[in-house]
Amino acid sequence: MTDQEGLKTVPHPYPGKLIIVEGIDGSGKSTQLLLLHKWLESKGHKVFFTEWNSSDLVKDTTKRGKKTKSLTPTTFSLLHATDFASRLYHQILPPLKAGMIVLADRYMYTAFARDVVRGVSRDWVRKMYSFAIRPDMAFYFKVPIEVAISRLLGGTRGQFKYYEAGMDMNLSPDLTESFRLFQSQILAEYDKIVEEFSLLTMDATQDIETQQEHMRMLVEDALRGYKPRRGTYGRRTLFWRRFDVPKSE
């Protein structure tokens, strides 16, 4: 499982299914994943959801590092890998081993795109994530930069955040301009990743229902032959944690 080439071709050995979405901010990937989640549940599947940079272990540290602007490209990348490792171990693998469906909002490809644009070595970041498993389905929501910007500025987001706009890279003193330059480079990197890891490209300029219809069709196809585990009516609160971790600070 620590073979770097294996990440591209070798399927994971577990009975569950791992479906992930990728794309830049404003591509609409989270909306699509949410709608897929609803649909899968309505069909009676047990579904677990996990998102980028959300583990208890690392979230606060990343926040603190961002606030003090002390993150370097390397520590930024390492922190996200730590978060990913922790979620893989605690949130992703147990349901997969139990035969359930896991949905992930962003996966290692986010690091391959973003961290490389920030300046870390392309080889290094791939080797670091070699402990990951290959998803059963990986969707890439492809969107032109101007569409993403108008969605984000027109929506609830209002203003871009410092790191999201890549302000740490000194591309432009203007937030929107910096976002445009930074995210354009990420889009170019994603294009290479789509080839390298055979991600499924979705046209994210289409309206929401059309995209979702397409996505559901593809997932339905991929799940043919998959035997869902019956639920136990168990209500989940906390997950696979034997000990309580005190909040840092």
Add this chain to the structure above:
Amino acid sequence: MVDARYFGDGLTYLNPSDLKGKLIAIEGTDGVGRSTHIEMLQEWLEVQGYGVITTGWTRSNLMSKTIEVAKAGNILDRWSLSLLYATDFADRLEHQIIPALRSGFVVLADRYIYTAFARDFVRSGDRKWIRDVFGFALIPDLVCYLRIDVETLTLRVIETTGMNYWESGMDLRLGDDLYDSFKKYQSLLIKEFDKMAEEFQFDVVDARKSPEEIQSELRGRILPVLQNHTGVAGAGRVPA
């Protein structure tokens, strides 16, 4: 470090060629006396006029607290544990070690990447991944390895600080109690350190000797490394 080099895939955005200082790592397992000797070395070097900074494992601004919390919660898998160490190390490398070397300081590192290698290997049996992860590390000018046997170490640790959960590798469940686990875990670490001592050509110092003897041996190894030191000794302030 005239021809400073990275261990593997380096910091592509940072050219290491203008580092004037010297990077000296003191390695060895828990309780072997590293920090005591580093204190004495710093004193000795400063008296001679060298600018010195020390840097220690898990002591970065960014990570020290996080690692404490994580260890207290006892929920770490192998990858998270090693990646937390790597993040701590990277933060210190870019914010302390490299700036200090650039200004001509002698950097004394209490533990270096080899500690992470040993700990990860003992937990996984795999050497490749952890070495890939630490590819961005600078290769030190000198690695002094304080070598001790597990029997002596056990007695010394009982006499001084006592055994704790992580130094005993209790997460690995190698023994029924702290004492058994400590001995098994530390034996495995020492075995791996010994292997690396050959592979990476550490300067091995026998840590069973008296502190005075160890200190003078360490000084003997460090002096020749400083002889071609081009930095202005003692000049400049400690970088923030």
